Amino acid sequence: MSSTRSGGRSAIVRARVLAAASDLVTTKGPQNVTIPEIAQRAGVAASSLYRRWGDVGALLLEMAAERLAQKFPLPDEGSIEGDLRCWTEKIVLGLNSTEEPIFFRILLAAGDVAPEKRIKALAPRREQLQAMLERGRARGERTPTVEDLVDHLLAPLYMRALVGLPVNEALAKHLVERLLNTPP
Amino acid sequence: MSSTRSGGRSAIVRARVLAAASDLVTTKGPQNVTIPEIAQRAGVAASSLYRRWGDVGALLLEMAAERLAQKFPLPDEGSIEGDLRCWTEKIVLGLNSTEEPIFFRILLAAGDVAPEKRIKALAPRREQLQAMLERGRARGERTPTVEDLVDHLLAPLYMRALVGLPVNEALAKHLVERLLNTPP
Numbered sequence: 001m002s003s004t005r006s007g008g009r010s011a012i013v014r015a016r017v018l019a020a021a022s023d024l025v026t027t028k029g030p031q032n033v034t035i036p037e038i039a040q041r042a043g044v045a046a047s048s049l050y051r052r053w054g055d056v057g058a059l060l061l062e063m064a065a066e067r068l069a070q071k072f073p074l075p076d077e078g079s080i081e082g083d084l085r086c087w088t089e090k091i092v093l094g095l096n097s098t099e100e101p102i103f104f105r106i107l108l109a110a111g112d113v114a115p116e117k118r119i120k121a122l123a124p125r126r127e128q129l130q131a132m133l134e135r136g137r138a139r140g141e142r143t144p145t146v147e148d149l150v151d152h153l154l155a156p157l158y159m160r161a162l163v164g165l166p167v168n169e170a171l172a173k174h175l176v177e178r179l180l181n182t183p184p
Numbered sequence: 185m186s187s188t189r190s191g192g193r194s195a196i197v198r199a200r201v202l203a204a205a206s207d208l209v210t211t212k213g214p215q216n217v218t219i220p221e222i223a224q225r226a227g228v229a230a231s232s233l234y235r236r237w238g239d240v241g242a243l244l245l246e247m248a249a250e251r252l253a254q255k256f257p258l259p260d261e262g263s264i265e266g267d268l269r270c271w272t273e274k275i276v277l278g279l280n281s282t283e284e285p286i287f288f289r290i291l292l293a294a295g296d297v298a299p300e301k302r303i304k305a306l307a308p309r310r311e312q313l314q315a316m317l318e319r320g321r322a323r324g325e326r327t328p329t330v331e332d333l334v335d336h337l338l339a340p341l342y343m344r345a346l347v348g349l350p351v352n353e354a355l356a357k358h359l360v361e362r363l364l365n366t367p368p
Contacts, residue, residue: 020217031215107346108292118348147214151359159339162291164302165331175335182366 016042018037018063025102030060030109054117057110061121064106069124073111080136080143087132088172095161096168104158107121144179152179200226201233202247209286214244214293238301240295245305248290253308264320264327266362271316271354272337279345279350288342328363336363 022039024033039046052117053059110118119126129146136143137175144152153175160167204225208217210357218321219240223230237243294302303310313330320327328336344351 113348115348115350118346122347147349150343150349152336155339155343156335159334159342162302163306163334164297164299165334166299178366182362 010111013042013044013048014052016162017059017068021059021063022067024061025063025106030102030106035059055112058117058121059114060106061110061113061118063102065122065125068103068126074128074132076132076135079139080133080141082177083132083136084149084153084176084179085173086156088176089169091157092153092167092172093171095157142180148179152182197226197228197232198236201228201243202250205243205247206251209244209247209290214286214290217244219243221289239296241297242301244290245294245302248287249306249309252287253312258312258316260316263323264317264325265360267316267320267364268333268337268360269357272341272360273353275338275341276351276353276356279341308356326364332336332363336366 017038021033021038024037024041033056035049035053036046037061038056039049049059053062072090075083077083077086113121126146129149133143133146133149153172156175157167157172160171201222204216205222219233219237220230222240222243223233223255224248229326232253233243237246254325256274261267261270276283297305310330317330317333330344336357341351341356344355
């Protein structure tokens with residue numbers, strides 16, 4: 001019982017911390033947010049935030065990945081090709097919008113976060129991608145792996161945006177076709 | 185004559201500005217360098233730097249791309265496969281080294297630089313890649329495009345490093361083979 005209560009309390013504190021972090025990132029930008037500020041805004045001791053996340057980069061990354069998973073659920077179009085087309089088109093829209101791609105900026109700003117913490121923070125999104133691929137596998141489709149999606153869809157779209165090359169729907173379509181037509 | 189002299193003077197000023205920018209980035213980190221500081225260190229009016237580069241991100245990017253091209257010439261192994269293997273292995277070493285991947289950090293920090301300025305700043309490296317591919321074409325090899333190298337070699341290596349997935353020689357080898365074996 002007590003562990004349930006403490007789990008509940010811990011979840012409430014976590015939600016308050018992530019909400020405070022989200023507010024601060026929106027007003028100040030990911031580069032300018034610190035653990036003590038988040039702690040103060042959430043009404044929690046900074047020491048407990050350091051204990052749980054270690055550094056501000058890991059905390060922001062966890063917050064951003066959770067928001068991303070909530071705000072942008074992955075498509076369920078009935079086929080892997082349809083899902084990947086729909087998903088990559090949304091990424092293209094995001095990369096071309098004038099709104100700040102806040103999630104990507106947080107990922108980029110997390111330069112000092114250890115690899116294992118990055119993987120942990122990004123777990124919610126990874127699980128959604130995994131579930132989308134599982135649906136395809138259950139339908140008997142040949143499906144790529146999550147790593148394939150990172151390597152051959154996410155990566156080229158973001159890298160092109162980074163170096164200033166065009167990112168558009170035709171490219172997204174081409175990358176999806178290329179991935180699905182390449183032997184594993 | 186006067187245009188030659190002015191070209192020479194302009195080249196000297198440019199070299200002084202880029203050297204000042206390089207020094208400041210090394211001591212303060214790319215996030216904390218400003219145009220007025222670079223101007224002061226180089227002994228040049230800040231207004232002329234704003235006129236030439238527009239913003240500090242574009243200036244740092246040009247400096248970083250030039251240093252990259254000078255410090256890390258591309259391989260010439262006698263075959264496209266050998267060149268790409270050698271080049272991607274160096275990228276893997278760089279991503280796994282404890283030294284700061286300063287060029288990548290500058291690219292990431294250049295969030296506000298317009299796409300056409302990014303492309304211009306990255307031109308020296310692009311030309312080196314182009315020359316490497318031209319050598320292969322001249323030898324009669326089927327060669328990928330520079331965009332292919334960005335999409336299918338550079339991008340997955342960097343994106344994996346960003347999300348915390350392993351980046352190693354086996355992956356580099358696999359990506360090169362996959363690129364060379366995929367129909368255009």
